[in-house]
Amino acid sequence: xxxxxxxxxxxxxxxxxxxxxxxxxxxxxxxxxxxxxxxxxxxxxxxxxxxxxxxxxxxxxxxxxxxxxxxxxxxxxxxxxxxxxxxxxxxxxxxxxxxxxxxxxxxxxxxxxxxxxxxxxxxxxxxxxxxxxxxxxxxxxxxxxxxxxxxxxxxxxxxxxxxxxxxxxxxxxxxxxxxxxxxxxxxxxxxxxxxxxxxxxxxxxxxxxxxxxxxxxxxxxxxxxxxxxxxxxxxxxxxxxxxxxxxxxxxxxxxxxxxxxxxxxxxxxxxxxxxxxxxxxxxxxxxxxxxxxxxxxxxxxxxxxxxxxxxxxxxxxxxxxxxxxxxxxxxxxxx
Amino acid sequence: xxxxxxxxxxxxxxxxxxxxxxxxxxxxxxxxxxxxxxxxxxxxxxxxxxxxxxxxxxxxxxxxxxxxxxxxxxxxxxxxxxxxxxxxxxxxxxxxxxxxxxxxxxxxxxxxxxxxxxxxxxxxxxxxxxxxxxxxxxxxxxxxxxxxxxxxxxxxxxxxxxxxxxxxxxxxxxxxxxxxxxxxxxxxxxxxxxxxxxxxxxxxxxxxxxxxxxxxxxxxxxxxxxxxxxxxxxxxxxxxxxxxxxxxxxxxxxxxxxxxxxxxxxxxxxxxxxxxxxxxxxxxxxxxxxxxxxxxxxxxxxxxxxxxxxxxxxxxxxxxxxxxxxxxxxxxxxx
Numbered sequence: 001x002x003x004x005x006x007x008x009x010x011x012x013x014x015x016x017x018x019x020x021x022x023x024x025x026x027x028x029x030x031x032x033x034x035x036x037x038x039x040x041x042x043x044x045x046x047x048x049x050x051x052x053x054x055x056x057x058x059x060x061x062x063x064x065x066x067x068x069x070x071x072x073x074x075x076x077x078x079x080x081x082x083x084x085x086x087x088x089x090x091x092x093x094x095x096x097x098x099x100x101x102x103x104x105x106x107x108x109x110x111x112x113x114x115x116x117x118x119x120x121x122x123x124x125x126x127x128x129x130x131x132x133x134x135x136x137x138x139x140x141x142x143x144x145x146x147x148x149x150x151x152x153x154x155x156x157x158x159x160x161x162x163x164x165x166x167x168x169x170x171x172x173x174x175x176x177x178x179x180x181x182x183x184x185x186x187x188x189x190x191x192x193x194x195x196x197x198x199x200x201x202x203x204x205x206x207x208x209x210x211x212x213x214x215x216x217x218x219x220x221x222x223x224x225x226x227x228x229x230x231x232x233x234x235x236x237x238x239x240x241x242x243x244x245x246x247x248x249x250x251x252x253x254x255x256x257x258x259x260x261x262x263x264x265x266x267x268x269x270x271x272x273x274x275x276x277x278x279x280x281x282x283x284x285x286x287x288x289x290x291x292x293x294x295x296x297x298x299x300x301x302x303x304x305x306x307x308x309x310x311x312x313x314x315x316x317x318x319x320x321x322x323x324x325x326x327x328x329x330x331x332x333x334x335x
Numbered sequence: 336x337x338x339x340x341x342x343x344x345x346x347x348x349x350x351x352x353x354x355x356x357x358x359x360x361x362x363x364x365x366x367x368x369x370x371x372x373x374x375x376x377x378x379x380x381x382x383x384x385x386x387x388x389x390x391x392x393x394x395x396x397x398x399x400x401x402x403x404x405x406x407x408x409x410x411x412x413x414x415x416x417x418x419x420x421x422x423x424x425x426x427x428x429x430x431x432x433x434x435x436x437x438x439x440x441x442x443x444x445x446x447x448x449x450x451x452x453x454x455x456x457x458x459x460x461x462x463x464x465x466x467x468x469x470x471x472x473x474x475x476x477x478x479x480x481x482x483x484x485x486x487x488x489x490x491x492x493x494x495x496x497x498x499x500x501x502x503x504x505x506x507x508x509x510x511x512x513x514x515x516x517x518x519x520x521x522x523x524x525x526x527x528x529x530x531x532x533x534x535x536x537x538x539x540x541x542x543x544x545x546x547x548x549x550x551x552x553x554x555x556x557x558x559x560x561x562x563x564x565x566x567x568x569x570x571x572x573x574x575x576x577x578x579x580x581x582x583x584x585x586x587x588x589x590x591x592x593x594x595x596x597x598x599x600x601x602x603x604x605x606x607x608x609x610x611x612x613x614x615x616x617x618x619x620x621x622x623x624x625x626x627x628x629x630x631x632x633x634x635x636x637x638x639x640x641x642x643x644x645x646x647x648x649x650x651x652x653x654x655x656x657x658x659x660x661x662x663x664x665x666x667x668x669x670x
Contacts, residue, residue, distance in 0.1 A: 025658075053433060054433075056433075056437065057437050057438070058398065058407070058433075058435075058437045059430075059434060059437075060395050060396065060397045061395065061430065063393065072393070090425075090426055091427050091452065092426050095394075098389075098391075099393040099394060102359075102391065102392050102393045102394075103392070103393055319395065323360075
């Protein structure tokens with residue numbers, strides 16, 4: 001492994017989908033009528049996106065994107081961050097760029113001039129606060145590997161990659177190049193598996209990355225852990241990975257989270273919450289809290305607790321971008 | 336006055352700005368730094384809109400527009416409504432059109448092909464829940480009088496007009512034509528004064544409309560009443576108008592509202608509320624509640640109470656489009 005040559009300029013640099021979320025409350029009946037699989041994420045084409053939008057109630061637009069949400073949380077906590085992702089040169093692209101820069105994140109990927117438009121995610125939120133996501137990837141899938149700023153990647157303590165974006169070809173190539181750049185500079189690579197369907201399609205790639213020792217920090221929920229390892233139980237899944245991944249973080253929704261770092265294991269319960277409003281972004285913000293502790297070299301348990309606190313904040317309101325003063329919230333809760 | 340020839344198809348048809356609100360929390364210090372007059376609405380050009388947006392924190396986009404908000408409230412209560420307003424053929428125009436149609440409002444004004452883009456209102460919300468609005472009128476100001484559907488106007492019990500839109504020339508001409516169409520069909524004309532600066536610019540027009548007996552229902556807040564009548568006190572302002580306007584409704588923020596109808600006067604206090612989050616749309620939703628009672632020929636006091644309940648709902652959350660089941664809320668509160 002190459003030695004780190006310069007002081008890192010960023011705590012975390014991320015590559016992810018540049019998406020604006022279009023969110024509306026929705027009844028269980030409407031979900032069924034539209035044939036949507038509750039709780040999941042489905043990629044949709046432009047025609048299906050139009051069809052779903054037409055069936056959706058009045059909505060609100062809030063910037064989203066899994067890795068971008070994570071960075072927004074990190075930035076709110078005081079971390080220095082940069083984002084790489086592709087928007088189109090249109091109004092939703094301007095909205096995405098504004099919102100990510102407004103929280104102090106460097107975002108220099110130039111907007112793409114041609115069709116398709118900026119990515120959007122149509123999110124139906126049922127009364128039980130579950131979100132059902134339908135993503136039209138639009139411009140996001142055309143992130144060109146050629147524009148990847150390897151210098152910037154090498155200047156961040158952690159490169160954070162979003163599994164969702166492994167699906168389209170160009171961003172996948174960009175992420176492979178970014179992993180090389182990060183490793184060459186002696187930085188850490190963090191990866192979130194994002195969704196079971198991504199593992200169904202690209203599990204072989206992910207297992208190869210892990211076997212090659214290219215992933216330092218892996219985020220998975222319990223379903224993704226099972227899909228990746230083929231193991232039925234949490235402990236068997238963890239056992240299958242813990243010697244290959246230096247830091248493994250598994251979130252378990254209301255059952256809390258567990259992490260294993262260099263053979264040491266820690267667990268935390270979910271934070272208590274009065275009313276869950278919208279679970280969009282829970283995993284993204286968990287990663288934000290965890291990584292914030294990680295770059296500060298805090299204990300594994302503190303990292304997990306930060307993750308749980310950030311996730312708890314995000315599910316208390318609509319949207320996957322943090323609304324509270326996260327730093328203060330954590331100071332209060334961690335004492 | 337011409338006799339009504341057909342059964343009305345709509346309860347209310349409105350002409351207003353077709354605007355998407357771009358809302359963000361904001362500190363008192365930032366307001367001052369940006370030179371914004373707290374609590375007011377200012378028209379801004381594209382350059383100033385860009386400048387303010389750049390200074391704004393991460394935002395959310397929610398459809399707005401004063402009269403459109405009123406219709407959304409009316410529609411949520413079960414009234415049949417139609418909206419006339421100009422969007423551009425762009426993403427924010429599609430958002431506006433989606434959101435207004437999604438609540439069951441007829442909206443047939445074709446999008447405008449050329450620049451400028453769809454109107455947006457940059458709303459800075461301070462911790463005291465006050466909103467400071469900066470409107471870039473964009474396409475909204477080019478509503479062509481020629482596209483006005485006089486038949487549709489004549490088919491609504493009430494034509495509702497937004498004072499904000501009196502400022503640009505084309506919509507003003509469209510609204511004058513709509514007043515003629517409504518009067519010719521024997522319908523009622525309702526008008527909201529919107530803002531003191533509108534009265535400063537167009538008070539003579541408004542007073543002439545009133546003197547000519549063309550306004551059946553007038554909505555004003557206490558400041559607008561003073562600006563229009565030149566009278567210092569609420570009672571003097573009301574006295575100056577009550578013989579010229581069959582139904583006069585004056586809202587007084589936390590002090591409630593008063594209405595005078597054919598010499599009869601009624602008053603209601605503001606509805607009790609735990610926490611005011613964002614006052615955007617309070618006046619718009621008051622008008623919605625009041626008009627809903629009016630078209631059902633309820634008592635003046637019930638109309639006012641419906642206004643107060645709708646206003647109370649809207650200030651309990653971000654955005655000027657209703658989120659609760661307004662009908663049920665009113666049934667609960669009105670018993």
